[in-house]
Amino acid sequence: MDVRLNEVKNRIIEAADKSDRNPTEVKLIAVSKTRTIEEIDKLNDLGFSDFGENRVQELERKIGMRPDYKWHMIGSLQSNKVKYIIDKVELIHSLDRKSLAKELDKRAKMDDLIINTLVQVNVSGENSKSGMSPNKVMDFFEFLSTKSNINVVGLMTMAPYTKDELVLRKVFSGLRKIRDKVNKDFYGTDQLIHLSMGMSNDFEIAIEEGSTMVRIGSAIFGEYNY
Numbered sequence: 001m002d003v004r005l006n007e008v009k010n011r012i013i014e015a016a017d018k019s020d021r022n023p024t025e026v027k028l029i030a031v032s033k034t035r036t037i038e039e040i041d042k043l044n045d046l047g048f049s050d051f052g053e054n055r056v057q058e059l060e061r062k063i064g065m066r067p068d069y070k071w072h073m074i075g076s077l078q079s080n081k082v083k084y085i086i087d088k089v090e091l092i093h094s095l096d097r098k099s100l101a102k103e104l105d106k107r108a109k110m111d112d113l114i115i116n117t118l119v120q121v122n123v124s125g126e127n128s129k130s131g132m133s134p135n136k137v138m139d140f141f142e143f144l145s146t147k148s149n150i151n152v153v154g155l156m157t158m159a160p161y162t163k164d165e166l167v168l169r170k171v172f173s174g175l176r177k178i179r180d181k182v183n184k185d186f187y188g189t190d191q192l193i194h195l196s197m198g199m200s201n202d203f204e205i206a207i208e209e210g211s212t213m214v215r216i217g218s219a220i221f222g223e224y225n226y
């Protein structure tokens with residue numbers, strides 16, 4: 001794992017250099033779904049504390065064991081499960097609909113906290129991908145402006161599984177353009193800082209296109225054995 005991690009770190013630095021960015025602008029979130037707590041601890045020992053999970057049950061179990069790590073919810077989230085994790089996660093990457101926003105705001109108020117989220121956008125338009133369609137984003141931000149316990153700090157997307165650089169670039173630059181437009185036309189300030197984009201297959205291109213959070217699983221931990 002150490003070797004793979006170093007390789008990923010170097011590739012992040014190279015991609016940042018290539019696009020004249022500072023590598024410290026890119027946070028590595030280690031996607032720890034299906035991995036054991038021992039594997040996760042090992043990474044923590046190497047200095048990483050941000051972990052991403054895509055299922056509430058597994059996330060909750062791991063938070064129970066390691067409450068001090070920073071846990072990111074990166075998978076689709078059912079409203080009825082919000083209550084189990086809202087006071088324990090660092091950031092929710094997958095806010096993609098009004099009903100979920102209502103529930104997050106309601107539960108955050110009950111717990112007297114502000115929940116940090118990203119809005120997930122389906123830039124590629126693939127049916128299999130969750131996230132809201134780009135043409136609904138502005139309206140969604142209007143809606144969110146009435147939800148005082150939600151703090152949106154950026155956008156998230158998943159690219160299609162392909163090696164086609166052109167396709168990937170278009171998706172990642174597409175998300176960046178949506179972020180810039182929301183900042184300019186809705187906030188009038190740089191409220192949305194983050195772009196959570198880039199996985200094992202495509203993180204270098206995502207970084208070149210402005211990613212501030214890469215969600216990387218298999219390139220660090222090895223292939224999944226489901």
Ligand SMILES: *Cc1c(COP(=O)(O)O)cnc(C)c1O
Pocket residue numbers: 031033054074075158199200201215216217218219
């Ligand atoms: C699994 C997963 C990742 C990581 O994928 P890898 O290909 O293993 O890097 C990133 N984001 C989400 C939402 C995931 O579910």
